[in-house]
Amino acid sequence: MNTQSGLCLVSGAPRAEERPVTVDSGPGPRVVEENRVLREVVGLYTQLSGLATQDSDLRSVVALIADRLGVGAMVIDDERDVLASAGPSPQAVEDVHHHLRQLDLGKVLAASARARRAITLPGVDNDVALVVAPIVMGEEIPAYLLTGRPSGGGAVEDLGLLATEHAAMICGIVLGRHRLVASVVGNARLDLVEALLLARDRTEFELHNWARHLGIDDRRPHVVMTVALEPPPGGSAAGLARLGAYVERLLTARLSDATVARRDTSVVAIVAVGDDERAAVDEVTAVGRLCRASSGARYPGSGVNVGVGGVCRGLSDFARSYAEARLAVETTIRMTRLGGVVAFRDLGIQRLLSRVADVDDLRAFAADVLGELIAHERNNSTDYLSTLSVYFQENDSPKRTAKIMYLHPNTVTYRIRRVEEITGLSLSSYRDRLTVQVALEIINGLGDEL
Structure with missing residues (x-):
């Protein structure tokens, strides 16, 4: 050990001027990519939030998210009707449609609604992956935003998820505003219509x-x-x-x-x-x-x-x-x-007949007039009521009635005679005929409710 000059040097240790110098080479590729994605997210959030303050529609929101992510995007309502769609190409939108057709969409939307946040669905058999985000309006979820998932993995895919979720929130604001305006306009129109009609x-x-x-x-x-x-x-x-x-x-x-x-x-x-x-x-x-x-x-x-x-x-x-x-x-x-x-x-x-307050009165009238004929039909499977109806419509013509019902005219004549025998009424009597016609109108109107 050399103790000259009061220094204690460890044998073999490099001198200060001989130590290696570490050079700062800057952030790695991953950090650079994450910073770029972060800037993209901030920029996209700013643009989407701007749409919320303007008189924008769903189409504008969907077009922006599709353009910035370079994917197909669409909004569907809770009955699965497409409200708006956009993409960098028709194929990009069709890719989203195609994936939807392969899914049990009801379960997917229900899962997204329960989570009340965006979920990611991986692609199957070369289908594009999807991000599904519920569009929330208070306690209601009237629609969903679906976007194709950007390729690239990692931070790029996170961008798609975050952007879709934020865009869904903006869609909720747009839908809520439009619903409010539509409600006000609809109420005003209804008031005017009722004023005219009443x-x-x-x-x-x-x-x-x-x-x-x-x-x-x-x-x-x-x-x-x-x-x-x-x-x-x-x-x-x-x-x-x-x-x-x-x-x-x-x-x-x-x-x-x-x-x-x-x-x-x-x-x-x-x-x-x-x-x-x-x-x-x-x-x-x-x-x-x-x-x-x-x-x-x-x-x-x-x-x-x-x-x-x-x-x-x-x-x-x-x-x-x-x-x-x-x-x-x-x-x-x-x-x-x-x-x-x-x-x-x-x-x-x-x-x-519609002016009769109690429909039971109509049923009782029809049963009094044609009740025995109805019972006979049910017990014997005859077709007297329909024959009688056509017979009246054809102005008592057995020939025309037979042609319509594919019968022989003699069969029609026989059935009409049996109707008179069963009901005890005469169709050649003006009063009886009118009574039967009114009863028949009730039966034809009420159907099986008689």
């Missing part, structure tokens, strides 16, 4: 102003349609609202010159039509049948009944047409064999 002792000037605010041209003839809504058994208020919204959208799309307004349990349409009154009512009634069929297929077990009023030639006629449409829909609800869709002009004697 107006009593109003001046033409007032009616004209209300119609003008609704965009109704009072120089054209119109028809009023009303749709009564019933949810499936055990259905919720939310289910009834979805049914109403679907009917409202369908009528708006199918009736181009119509003003449509929705209540809690009904939808009303004021439809501009042509000058041919019969053709006008036929066309609106046909849309009513389409509405009933489509709603039944979309919401099995739901009740959609449609009534169509007469043609209005002036604003003061709207209340009359609306009252006719309501009577028609009430009648078809009571008289189930009318098919759920009926125009007021086609009700015939059902217009009077």
